[in-house]
Amino acid sequence: MASTATAGAAHTAKPQESLLQRILKRPITATFIAIALGFAVAAVLLAVAGYDPVASFAALFEGVFSKPKYISNTIIKASPIILTGISVAFAFKTGMFNIGAEGQYVAGAVCAVLVGSTLDLPMVLQVPVVILAGIAGGAAIGAITGFLKARFGIHEVITAIMLNWTMLYLNNFVVNSEMFHRPSSTSSIPVNPSSYTMILPEWKLSDQGLETLQNVPWLYDFLVKTDVNIAFIVAILVAIAIWFVLYRSKLGFELRAVGFNRDAAEFAGMPVERNTVLAMVIAGGISGLAGALMITGIQPHCISTLAAFENYGFNGFSVALIAGSSPIGCIFAGLLFGGLLYGGTSVQMAVGAPTDIINIMIGTIVFFVALARVVTLIAERLEKRSAERAQIAAATPDAQEANHA
Structure with missing residues (x-):
């Protein structure tokens, strides 16, 4: 009886997972592995091409973190990539493959220009109206x-790809239209200044603002020398809201x-x-x-003739x-x-390496993220x-006890 109970316990007891197994099962582990492999592949390519990988990566990090x-x-x-990424992620969670984020982004930018250059309301009204116009443009395409x-x-996928191209040509049509074309350029007229969503756009360039900010060098560098705007704050709020x-x-x-299951949802009355x-x-x-915030937040506050996509939506897919x-x-x-x-x-300015290396790195990271299932398989194999x-260890004493009896 004792032997039977012991054997039953051996079959029902679940072995404790090792630390490595727990780490490998976390989704973020596959992401970090993919990023590391992306850098490794880029390092190999740089070395083969005759560039110093260490110097290249040092230039990359300095180009991001060395100055405010x-x-x-x-x-x-x-x-904008965060916002288009949230757009694609939300669609994924609802069973939709939103490859059309690029066209929706362009639609938002076009609508923001149409409204922002036509209306000139007080800023407290103008900014929400222009932003809502951009949201409406993207929502209509969706x-x-x-x-x-x-x-x-x-x-x-079929519809979204066609609409991506439709919006590209609509963008070019608006740029070249008599009403919105800016003479002697390949751009549209900009939105009115009351549409701007930069942070402290007028104050930071005023005499008082410059005098104040020059006493804080890092803040001067962060605010005055860039078109810093509210888009990042909005992106964080949108991420929280969508979650x-x-x-x-x-x-x-x-x-x-x-x-998850269209038929089951319909059967449940949804x-x-x-x-x-x-x-x-x-x-x-x-x-x-995302498109509207790009127009209102970054110079030159207009749309331009597109020969190809700007890839904000496609990069959002990778994000x-x-x-x-x-x-x-x-x-x-x-x-x-x-x-x-x-x-x-x-990287290109510091060591002369082509920026295509960065695109290869990004592609490699996305490729290995797509293979994240391999990490899960390794964890399952270890388990x-x-x-x-555990079963062998639990069964061994029973076998010895049976032979002794």
């Missing part, structure tokens, strides 16, 4: 994608349920079609917000992947992207081995 204005520019570069998916079953909607609201539960459209409206609005579709994680993944993109220019060893 570099940090400011990194944050400015990262802010709504088209969601409606076609919900009503006719047209895959969102709350997804995980602390009835709407978020329904949206995630539709994404409005599947409405939630599909709503998910893309929200995702599109976030990308449109969402690295963040594991976590809205909060998109903040840190976006800052990583912003640092690589902005600091990468320093299986531990279970087998």
Whole structure:
């Protein structure tokens, strides 16, 4: 009887996980491994091309952290990517593949210019109106994608790709239109100054502001020498709001349920079609917000003729992947992207290495993040081995006791 009980306990007892197994099972572990491998691949390529990897990476980090204005520019570069990343991550959580964040971003920028250059209200009214116009532009493009998916079953990837190009050509049409074209340029007229969302735009350039800030060199470098604006603050607030909607609201539960199992959600009485459209409206609005904040927050406050996409939406796709579709994680993944993109220019100036190395590094990081399942498999393999060893160790005394009897 004792032998039987011992054997039963051996089968039911779960072996304690090792520290390595617990670490490998964390999603963030795969991300850190992917980033490390991205740097390793870039180092090999730099060495093969005849450049010093250590000097190159030193230049990269100096180009991000060595001066306050570099940090400011990194944050400015990262802010729209964080927002488009949140847009893509939110769509992922609701079962939608928002490859159209680029077109939604362009739509937001175009609508912000149309409204911001036409109206000239007091700033307290102008800024919200222009921002809402950008959100509406992106949301409208997202709504088209969601409606076609919900009503006719047209895959969102096909629709979104077509709408990306549609918005690129619409952008160019607006730039070259008689009403909005700026003479002797390839740009549109800028939005009115009452639309600006820079931090202290007038005060920091006034005599009083300059005199005050010059007494604090780092703050002078951070504020005066860059177009620092409210986009990063807005991105953080949006990330928190989207996290709350997804995980602390009835709407978020329904949206995630539709994404997880459309048929089960419909059987449970959830409005599947409405939630599909709503998910893309929200995702599109976030990308449109990114476009509007770029127009209102950064010189020259206008749109230009596009020969190709600016990649804010496509980089947001990579940010969402690295963040594991976590809205909060998109903040840190976006800052990583912003640092690589902005600091990468320093690599070329310091050691002469082409900035394409940075693009290769980014691509490698995304590639290895996509292979994150390998890390999980390793953890599962270690867990299986531990279970087998535990069973053998538990069974050995029973076998000895049986032979003695």
